[in-house]
Amino acid sequence: MDAGVANREGSFPKLAWLTRDDMREIDRVMVEDLGISLVQMMENAGRHLATVARAHLLGGDVAGRRVLILTGTGGNGGGGLVAARRLHAWGANVRVVVAAPRARYAGVPREQIQIVGRLGIDVVSDPVDVEGYDLVIDALVGYSLNGRLRGRVEELARWGNQQSAPILSLDVPSGLDASTGETPGEAIDPSVTMTLAMPKAGLVDRTKVGRLFLADIGVPPDTYQRVLGREVAQPFTHSDLVEVW
Template structure:
């Protein structure tokens, strides 16, 4: 199973979708770390990465003047991934960025953390609309209009589907992924490029090819291409790892079985069925992952 390395050589184990789901469960049920807290941490870090990328005019050649306000479009789904994207919109707007959200469903259909983040935006005077509500003034259909909208942006955030992908994207979500791919605008994916299976790296249908992926808590096993000497899959792009506030005790409480065999044990207190975890972030809340090994 893949092990990722930071620029400083720190090794970080990867997890499958099921293992990450268990990490989330233990964090919420056993440590009482709220999902809203983790979403807030993810969204704030995502906004910071977007600001770094759009704040350098040389990174977006020919799209805007150096003194213009960066334009960011966040495409969000209804799960935790979408919640992080909605949260990032708030932080971007707080810092003066022109950021807007398009959902893959009607805002009234949102619940849980995504619904909460949507309500925060709307009560702050920020419009949150469904992609299906958008048509170009000339009457172009939604898909074409969305492609044009994304093409005019400085950067697109893909927050449609996270590690919970269970089959090919369909309906409006698939159309939004197609629009991302057709726009040629730089893309930052949150946690997992939408359409890519977090455990295997397979793409059962349409999928986003990200320029950057900001993955949360731990990298996912599917980011490594085992058929290509464990190189990073091209669809992942530049891989960054975000700290969302999960304390190390959560990893020590979650038994991942054979996962322990893929990393040299660094925690003398860890038992054989526990993940050997040492936080890699140092003074920052994100790090770059530069390579991977078995």
């Protein structure tokens, strides 16, 4: 196994499987009460996403590999944009597809897309003019989805599923309900999912999420106790990136 990734299957401590509402409140506590910024969490998420891509889907070497990143307008898309920067810096040939006009990207995701543009990374609205990607990264929609994908996001998810390249999903496969695991419409079918902080309750079906990795974004243990009302085992004692299965 790649250095920096601990395989704890069989001896993995009992995890808290979080609902959408649980994670929303954890994010609120992190930002509003503790002053841990969205930028910090997004940078952690994107760095881990790039690491999983390199180690487990690109054979340990990204030089010259063609990576397409599908990005939504929210925090999930922002994490994908951080991964784009990392993979670009490591030598990958990265292309970013935006799910909406750039003017609709606001706050931290807007800042991330501006940085990506300054670095000369190709940012387009349509992925179909280039073929032969080695990896597609799904950073369209995260845990906040309630209902089915619609519009351009749905179209991009369908396009992603039609590609021969493996797909890596950030946090939750786009189109899958983070709380229930239901997929009421089009949903990304990933080879690998990398979820953040703690696994989401809807990720229990391996056929819908593929291999599952868990990445540390810096949530303090007592935050889980505060939100969930119980103590939660710490899975990151050996590594900040662990394999659940």
